[in-house]
Amino acid sequence: MQLALVNNEKVEAFTGGRGNCPVCGAETIAKCGPRIMHHWAHHRITDCDPWWENETAWHREWKNKFPLECREVSDVAEDGEIHRADVKTPTGIVIEIQHSTMTDAERISREEFYKNLVWVIDGTVFQDNFDIYHMLPNPKSELAQDLVWSKAKRHMNGANAGLFFRLSEALEDAPSVTKATLRGGWIHGIYDIEEEVKKSYNGYHQYDWVRPRKTWLDAKCPVYIDFGDEHLVKLDTYDESGLKCIRLVSKRKFVHDVMVEDKAENIATRFYPITSGKP
Numbered sequence: 001m002q003l004a005l006v007n008n009e010k011v012e013a014f015t016g017g018r019g020n021c022p023v024c025g026a027e028t029i030a031k032c033g034p035r036i037m038h039h040w041a042h043h044r045i046t047d048c049d050p051w052w053e054n055e056t057a058w059h060r061e062w063k064n065k066f067p068l069e070c071r072e073v074s075d076v077a078e079d080g081e082i083h084r085a086d087v088k089t090p091t092g093i094v095i096e097i098q099h100s101t102m103t104d105a106e107r108i109s110r111e112e113f114y115k116n117l118v119w120v121i122d123g124t125v126f127q128d129n130f131d132i133y134h135m136l137p138n139p140k141s142e143l144a145q146d147l148v149w150s151k152a153k154r155h156m157n158g159a160n161a162g163l164f165f166r167l168s169e170a171l172e173d174a175p176s177v178t179k180a181t182l183r184g185g186w187i188h189g190i191y192d193i194e195e196e197v198k199k200s201y202n203g204y205h206q207y208d209w210v211r212p213r214k215t216w217l218d219a220k221c222p223v224y225i226d227f228g229d230e231h232l233v234k235l236d237t238y239d240e241s242g243l244k245c246i247r248l249v250s251k252r253k254f255v256h257d258v259m260v261e262d263k264a265e266n267i268a269t270r271f272y273p274i275t276s277g278k279p
């Protein structure tokens, strides 16, 4: 862990430091070797929170984006179960930063425990299986209301560039058709509407995840994937057609929004002007 209690204050490990675990109260010893990431370890027992994973540099880097008092925050359920969240913001959103794979059962138990939770997962290990394709218009735009997109898939070069049907055209033949039931018709290419799409673009794209880590597609709480650049990739559903899509959200926006929004699902749903004077 990054933080232990010393004189009742959460502090980072320092050479020769002794402290106490904020979850179980057991004695912790600072580990500050020249070639290791500085951390605290339990003196006798193995780490007390079974959900806790060994920290990677990536994990630590994410925690460090948040103020110290938001990191490694213990949460107690009504039945007395205690867990230590990677990050809990002042507005009550818990961020779980996940590098290793996870079973459905593990994911579900954490979602049920923390409830107001957002996942940030390390995507670098499956980056080669994850393709991001053409832009989609803002799903709330007028343009988007008439379009049903053909699902992109690796090697489907047409759909990956952007192919769609128009609901208005399908309705001429089948008056009861909806985005969810439309199965075919006159197919269009994105080049007809490229300028309009660009104008209403707000980060949505088609994608394909070959051999996906399925638990993240089934998650109840929002999932953001970190592939190591300035954007996070949020897993999303585009519209009533059920099309799975992704949305690019800048890390800076994410870090800002989790500190001010009070619900995990509201992250990146509102526009905040950048305060002047800040870099």
Ligand SMILES: [Zn+2]
Pocket: 021, 022, 023, 024, 025, 026, 042, 047, 048, 049
């Ligand atoms: Zn402990």
